[in-house]
Amino acid sequence: MSFERDNIQRMQGYASGEQPEDARTIKLNTNENPYPPAPAVNRVIQDFDPVALRRYPPPTADTFRDVAAALHGVSRSNIIATRGGDELLRLIITTFVDPGRLIAMTAPTYSLYPVLAQIQDCPILQIPLQTDWSLPSNFCQQANEAGAALTLIVNPHAPTGHLLDAATIASMAAQLDSVLLIDEAYIDFVDPSLQHDCLDLVHQFDNLLFLRTLSKGYSLAGLRFGYGIGTASLITPMLEKTRDSYNLDLLSQKIATAALLDQDHARQSWQQVRLERQRLSEALLAMDLTSAPSQANFLLVNVPVTIGISAASLYLGLKQKHILVRYFDQPRLDDKLRITIGTRTENDQLLEALTQLLATA
Numbered sequence: 312m313s314f315e316r317d318n319i320q321r322m323q324g325y326a327s328g329e330q331p332e333d334a335r336t337i338k339l340n341t342n343e344n345p346y347p348p349a350p351a352v353n354r355v356i357q358d359f360d361p362v363a364l365r366r367y368p369p370p371t372a373d374t375f376r377d378v379a380a381a382l383h384g385v386s387r388s389n390i391i392a393t394r395g396g397d398e399l400l401r402l403i404i405t406t407f408v409d410p411g412r413l414i415a416m417t418a419p420t421y422s423l424y425p426v427l428a429q430i431q432d433c434p435i436l437q438i439p440l441q442t443d444w445s446l447p448s449n450f451c452q453q454a455n456e457a458g459a460a461l462t463l464i465v466n467p468h469a470p471t472g473h474l475l476d477a478a479t480i481a482s483m484a485a486q487l488d489s490v491l492l493i494d495e496a497y498i499d500f501v502d503p504s505l506q507h508d509c510l511d512l513v514h515q516f517d518n519l520l521f522l523r524t525l526s527k528g529y530s531l532a533g534l535r536f537g538y539g540i541g542t543a544s545l546i547t548p549m550l551e552k553t554r555d556s557y558n559l560d561l562l563s564q565k566i567a568t569a570a571l572l573d574q575d576h577a578r579q580s581w582q583q584v585r586l587e588r589q590r591l592s593e594a595l596l597a598m599d600l601t602s603a604p605s606q607a608n609f610l611l612v613n614v615p616v617t618i619g620i621s622a623a624s625l626y627l628g629l630k631q632k633h634i635l636v637r638y639f640d641q642p643r644l645d646d647k648l649r650i651t652i653g654t655r656t657e658n659d660q661l662l663e664a665l666t667q668l669l670a671t672a
């Protein structure tokens with residue numbers, strides 16, 4: 312006999328990317344930052360007195376919220392700190408979407424979204440992206456007509472790296488009847504020359520929320536720390552009603568605050584990633600492996616049939632050589648590999664391994 316709710320029994324859980332523990336594997340599969348976190352993080356850990364763990368942590372992580380608010384030019388009431396961006400996604404769904412109401416998203420998208428929708432017993436509408444991975448022009452109309460209560464957009468998009476500009480985001484917020492979550496997990500890797508910044512829009516739209524994470528841009532995926540930015544009327548119910556009472560432990564609050572304060576360190580890693588993204592995409596192109604223009608810390612690499620080896624086989628071949636990349640066995644992605652930008656050395660090893668695999672194909 313099963314005690315699971317019907318929707319939980321029907322669903323599959325989220326399939327995390329492989330996380331091998333051996334040090335020799337080159338991990339280019341889960342979009343982690345290849346560079347270390349800020350030195351200030353080391354200092355926080357070294358100076359941390361475990362006696363402080365006797366007490367509960369600050370419930371709403373206000374020191375962190377103040378630092379994030381100052382960084383983004385908003386006020387504390389516009390920020391909620393969460394256990395990774397993933398907790399924010401769960402809070403948004405449980406706070407704003409009744410079970411049975413529809414959640415709109417693109418296809419493809421972050422594969423956790425459908426899983427979280429199923430947990431809340433919500434149907435999803437997946438609207439296919441166009442061939443260049445841009446949004447179809449009637450995206451908002453489709454979401455509205457289907458009665459979406461929430462729309463989830465990743466920007467820059469995963470798994471393609473495609474960037475929607477601020478004017479598009481503003482127009483979506485204006486058109487949609489639903490709450491609009493712009494998931495900016497990869498925003499730090501956007502080329503600064505584009506001067507991309509959407510956060511001002513939180514003052515204009517009461518249905519617009521942004522997700523940020525320290526997992527990628529701040530090299531802290533293992534910490535589990537993210538935050539949401541939005542108008543206070545969206546932030547407050549999550550902060551005061553649906554959040555776990557002490558959702559963030561004391562040490563991670565201190566580490567996250569220190570990391571966010573060291574913008575210089577973080578920016579250097581973003582710039583390195585961008586330079587390597589450019590170099591890697593050019594080197595792959597020279598091997599007939601084209602990739603979609605990416606503003607994120609990964610490339611979605613096309614494996615054409617002319618190359619004589621499938622994307623699935625290439626993924627396995629790389630794995631045998633202890634290089635992990637991400638293969639999605641789903642329509643429109645099954646002839647592609649998503650490759651996280653590594654360090655220069657890691658990327659060189661990847662290119663060398665690909666050269667060997669293609670030579671024997």
Ligand SMILES: Cc1ncc(COP(=O)(O)O)c(C=O)c1O
Nearest residue numbers: 395396397421469496524526537
């Ligand atoms: C698109 C997207 N959003 C959100 C997240 C959540 O990241 P985290 O929970 O590590 O902050 C991820 C992680 O891979 C992601 O790819």
